[in-house]
Amino acid sequence: MDGLNGSVVSEFVLLGLSGSWETRVILTLTFSLLYLGIILGNLFIVFLVIADSHLHSPMYFLLANLSFNDVWVSSTTVPKMIFDLLSEHKVISFQGCMIQICFIHMMGGVEMVLLIAMAFDRYAAICKPLHYLNIMSPKRCILLVVIGWVTGVIHTMSQFSFVMNLPFCGPNTIDSFYCDFPRVIQLACSDAEKFEFVVAANSGFMSMGTFFLLLLSYVFILVTVWKRSSGDLSKALVTLSAHITVVVLFFTPCMFLYVWPFPTSSIDKYLFIADFAITPALNPVIYTLRNKDIKISIQRLNKQGHYNRFC
Numbered sequence: 601m602d603g604l605n606g607s608v609v610s611e612f613v614l615l616g617l618s619g620s621w622e623t624r625v626i627l628t629l630t631f632s633l634l635y636l637g638i639i640l641g642n643l644f645i646v647f648l649v650i651a652d653s654h655l656h657s658p659m660y661f662l663l664a665n666l667s668f669n670d671v672w673v674s675s676t677t678v679p680k681m682i683f684d685l686l687s688e689h690k691v692i693s694f695q696g697c698m699i700q701i702c703f704i705h706m707m708g709g710v711e712m713v714l715l716i717a718m719a720f721d722r723y724a725a726i727c728k729p730l731h732y733l734n735i736m737s738p739k740r741c742i743l744l745v746v747i748g749w750v751t752g753v754i755h756t757m758s759q760f761s762f763v764m765n766l767p768f769c770g771p772n773t774i775d776s777f778y779c780d781f782p783r784v785i786q787l788a789c790s791d792a793e794k795f796e797f798v799v800a801a802n803s804g805f806m807s808m809g810t811f812f813l814l815l816l817s818y819v820f821i822l823v824t825v826w827k828r829s830s831g832d833l834s835k836a837l838v839t840l841s842a843h844i845t846v847v848v849l850f851f852t853p854c855m856f857l858y859v860w861p862f863p864t865s866s867i868d869k870y871l872f873i874a875d876f877a878i879t880p881a882l883n884p885v886i887y888t889l890r891n892k893d894i895k896i897s898i899q900r901l902n903k904q905g906h907y908n909r910f911c
């Protein structure tokens with residue numbers, strides 16, 4: 601084992617799911633299709649926003665960034681899970697486990713900041729329409745994206761620097777589909793209580809803070825729309841309810857996993873599916889299929905295609 605402070609554990613065993621063969625085959629097929637949909641759907645959005653100059657606006661730049669990030673978010677855990685569903689020997693190397701943890705928190709951090717940025721963008725567009733392009737200048741858009749990545753790095757490193765120094769010497773079985781702080785910390789052979797606190801304080805605070813900030817911004821937008829004219833309220837409600845669904849779906853597992861870092865039930869090991877497979881699949885659906893600009897852009901793309909074929 602290389603010089604990781606007296607660690608003797610060189611791999612972790614992921615228990616994951618141990619159902620019948622048929623169940624595992626069905627789940628493998630289901631998640632493979634879902635993952636394929638996530639990759640294709642999100643990359644399609646990135647492609648569309650870059651290719652169509654009509655979509656060169658703050659909202660769509662942020663959306664493309666979110667889609668790009670969603671591809672990575674689900675790639676941190678889903679491919680490994682699919683692979684493990686069919687294999688008998690479900691192990692992950694020590695380094696692989698640490699890398700997985702880093703990527704999960706890196707991408708998770710970026711995702712949270714992007715969701716806040718997109719809520720802020722909607723707030724500016726709806727509540728301050730005359731200053732919108734000033735508030736969301738190209739410079740500020742780039743700044744928001746950079747803040748996302750910086751936050752992701754700081755968030756990851758601030759926790760990882762503690763866990764990196766933990767000695768792992770004995771048990772190496774993780775009752776989950778992937779590696780993450782709460783489960784891995786429990787395997788350390790030194791007293792890990794204060795590290796549990798670090799993770800709960802950091803990841804827990806971050807997910808709860810983001811969650812309430814987002815809900816607050818949605819309430820603010822709704823109140824503004826409601827005050828201005830009652831006619832538009834139902835339309836705003838429909839749009840925002842889709843966003844709120846995603847936010848609740850994404851943050852409830854996060855809060856449950858980190859603010860409550862003492863896994864007692866086995867349900868919580870399935871919660872990650874909401875974060876890594878459902879939300880990345882839902883984002884393209886709610887931001888795209890219900891969106892007029894994107895539909896028009898797809899039609900335009902289609903026409904161009906015909907045009908090129910005939911000319």
Ligand SMILES: *[C@@H]1O[C@H](CO)[C@@H](O)[C@H](O)[C@H]1NC(C)=O
Nearest residue numbers: 661662664665668741742745
């Ligand atoms: C992310 O946002 C920035 C800033 O608006 C933009 O320049 C860039 O093209 C976006 N990235 C992707 C992958 O769409």
